[in-house]
Amino acid sequence: MDVTSILDAQKAKQQNVTVEKETPLEIDAGHLMVSDLNPIDEESYNENLEDHLRALARDGTQALLAALFSLPTQKSADGPLAQLPARTYQLPRQKQLPKPKPPTKWERFAAAKGISHVKRDKKEWDEERQEWVNRWGKDGKNRRVEEQWLTEVKRNADTDHNPQLAARHERKERIAKNEKQHLANLARASGSSASGPSSRKAELEKSIATTRASTASMGKFDRKLDGEKKLRGVKRKFDPAERSVVDEQKSALKLIGSMDSDARKMRKAPRENEEGSVNARKAIRFASKGKGAASMAGGETRGKSSFAKGKKGGRR
Amino acid sequence: MLRVIKPKTARSKRALDAREPKEVEDPRTVIFVKGTHTGEVVNGVFKDLMALKRPHAVAFNKKNVIHPFDSATNSSTTSSSAAGSSTSIASLEFWAAKNDASMFVVGQTTKKRPNGMTFVRMFDGRVLDMIEVGVENYKAMADFKTPKSTPGNKPLLHFASELFDTHPRFIHLKSMLIDFFNGEEVDSISLIGLEHVISISLGPTPSTLNDATSMSLLPSTYSADSVHANPLAAVASASFIANSLPPTAATSLAMASASLPKVHIRAYTTKLLSSGVRVPRVELVPMGPALDLVLRRAQAPDSDMLKLAMKRPKLKKTDVEKGLGKKRKNVEVDEMGDLRGRVHVGLQDLSKLKGRRMKGLQEERPGKKQRIEEDDGDDDMDDE
Numbered sequence: 001m002d003v004t005s006i007l008d009a010q011k012a013k014q015q016n017v018t019v020e021k022e023t024p025l026e027i028d029a030g031h032l033m034v035s036d037l038n039p040i041d042e043e044s045y046n047e048n049l050e051d052h053l054r055a056l057a058r059d060g061t062q063a064l065l066a067a068l069f070s071l072p073t074q075k076s077a078d079g080p081l082a083q084l085p086a087r088t089y090q091l092p093r094q095k096q097l098p099k100p101k102p103p104t105k106w107e108r109f110a111a112a113k114g115i116s117h118v119k120r121d122k123k124e125w126d127e128e129r130q131e132w133v134n135r136w137g138k139d140g141k142n143r144r145v146e147e148q149w150l151t152e153v154k155r156n157a158d159t160d161h162n163p164q165l166a167a168r169h170e171r172k173e174r175i176a177k178n179e180k181q182h183l184a185n186l187a188r189a190s191g192s193s194a195s196g197p198s199s200r201k202a203e204l205e206k207s208i209a210t211t212r213a214s215t216a217s218m219g220k221f222d223r224k225l226d227g228e229k230k231l232r233g234v235k236r237k238f239d240p241a242e243r244s245v246v247d248e249q250k251s252a253l254k255l256i257g258s259m260d261s262d263a264r265k266m267r268k269a270p271r272e273n274e275e276g277s278v279n280a281r282k283a284i285r286f287a288s289k290g291k292g293a294a295s296m297a298g299g300e301t302r303g304k305s306s307f308a309k310g311k312k313g314g315r316r
Numbered sequence: 317m318l319r320v321i322k323p324k325t326a327r328s329k330r331a332l333d334a335r336e337p338k339e340v341e342d343p344r345t346v347i348f349v350k351g352t353h354t355g356e357v358v359n360g361v362f363k364d365l366m367a368l369k370r371p372h373a374v375a376f377n378k379k380n381v382i383h384p385f386d387s388a389t390n391s392s393t394t395s396s397s398a399a400g401s402s403t404s405i406a407s408l409e410f411w412a413a414k415n416d417a418s419m420f421v422v423g424q425t426t427k428k429r430p431n432g433m434t435f436v437r438m439f440d441g442r443v444l445d446m447i448e449v450g451v452e453n454y455k456a457m458a459d460f461k462t463p464k465s466t467p468g469n470k471p472l473l474h475f476a477s478e479l480f481d482t483h484p485r486f487i488h489l490k491s492m493l494i495d496f497f498n499g500e501e502v503d504s505i506s507l508i509g510l511e512h513v514i515s516i517s518l519g520p521t522p523s524t525l526n527d528a529t530s531m532s533l534l535p536s537t538y539s540a541d542s543v544h545a546n547p548l549a550a551v552a553s554a555s556f557i558a559n560s561l562p563p564t565a566a567t568s569l570a571m572a573s574a575s576l577p578k579v580h581i582r583a584y585t586t587k588l589l590s591s592g593v594r595v596p597r598v599e600l601v602p603m604g605p606a607l608d609l610v611l612r613r614a615q616a617p618d619s620d621m622l623k624l625a626m627k628r629p630k631l632k633k634t635d636v637e638k639g640l641g642k643k644r645k646n647v648e649v650d651e652m653g654d655l656r657g658r659v660h661v662g663l664q665d666l667s668k669l670k671g672r673r674m675k676g677l678q679e680e681r682p683g684k685k686q687r688i689e690e691d692d693g694d695d696d697m698d699d700e
Contacts, residue, residue, distance in 0.1 A: 092444060093439065
């Protein structure tokens, strides 16, 4: 058995794919880049430019491919994928590095408890109906109670309990709560430049200042407590003691006139409320949606029927 | 300048979030802008470069009055670097912000600078650096009647000449061209999908360049490794040195720039032939445009901006465990995959150690020994 001939043949094949240069070629596999640091051969350059360039490129590419084919590979649907190493040649970035965001309240809790995020899909399997339903969106499960035409109500329920409205109200509350939490997270993430305690302090000081000046003498003769800041002097204006009779008459008549003219423009003395502090008028307006008390009397069974005295009157 | 848009729909919000800075960035979107006079050559070059750069390329249809090197010539005479930005630079910044692009190629032909192209790179919405080249000898992609590679494919890059590692202007050019031709940054690649090579080579190095200015231009702390880690640092500092050179040296520098070798850009499609071994033999078929470029003006990056631009994200613990990051001497990952460190305490003199006082451990005083020797009878009961 003459193995040497086989070995020679193998060696020859290997020679075909290796590239010998004075300075070995630098390969940055991360960028798929090969740099040939050998000085350019003048004779070959001057003789035939295109051939020289092509030969150079071929050698460089061969060396690069040799390096790429020797990388660890991973099987995938499209064929073997070579795992590229980290890049050595560094390029400048386009944008600044992203600033690290502080974790939200939930993220901190989840990290502490070890809860990992589970990705949920839009569709869910409904055992009752034996089909895939949307969790939200069109025909979503979250709107089921609002959109169904029939809802069972308990026997002892209120006469004006509207399950559709109740369900809608709940959903809107959930949305509002989520929005509030989101804003709180954003405020916390933005470094809370208002910085909660100090902004509250400023608010309090402002209200204290207004209260101090809310006396008849604008806080001028009040005793000052220890630690209170000196208030800027607010002067109370008095009319001059001697005024012409005509002016006095004018101002007095004006005052009486404004008292008399429009009921809305002067605050009336508050009426004594009989049942608690409920403004019945407002309550009726809200509950009936502007339609008035009459519409609420027996209005539920009729609902949107033409008998209802709508704001714009019954039948159109 | 650009009004801040508050997203009103989920889709616009997604589009805005896509523009946020990321750790691993997308390839640079290039905008091809034509100046007041372009000419056939520049138009053709733009078409071909855009074909190579698709889909991360935008071409402006109209001609624009733009001279990127406008303020640069003004600020070189004044010492302060805070010269008012020219309107051209302002235009570039506006277009970059509007299109979310970070690279420009500005084409212009003048009598003094025929068939000129300026590559401009941006960082953080401001101009980082610029290189102006002139195109000589252009052969269009359409003139090569050969099959082309798929657009969007990641090219293999080949740089040939030692000047790309030694001469600061060519270091700068290499960085700019890699940024231009680079595709997506990927961790793994299908070996069958390597379709084309872009080869950039220089003419032979003229002897004047070898001994005269190239050596003196480089900082003394230069080394091969530092070039890869931060190649543009050499460029930035070299340009600073060049600006502060005495007039005689500066003129020789100008003369040297005229004799810089030409840059040849060629693109080939690869043909993999089966050899006996695992590595296939590669043959190249010329595909794309053939460009011969001549280096003209350049603006090196500002060193402060460059420092910011070259910042890397901190290595995560997983990467350190894999062995990346600086080689730390006392830290290693053991077989179980845990990170282990060694703490070295100095030499301890145990004789000086002050421990607890226990009767049995105390050194016998000389007086005591005699007493024990006298009571012979009790010795048998004691164990040592």
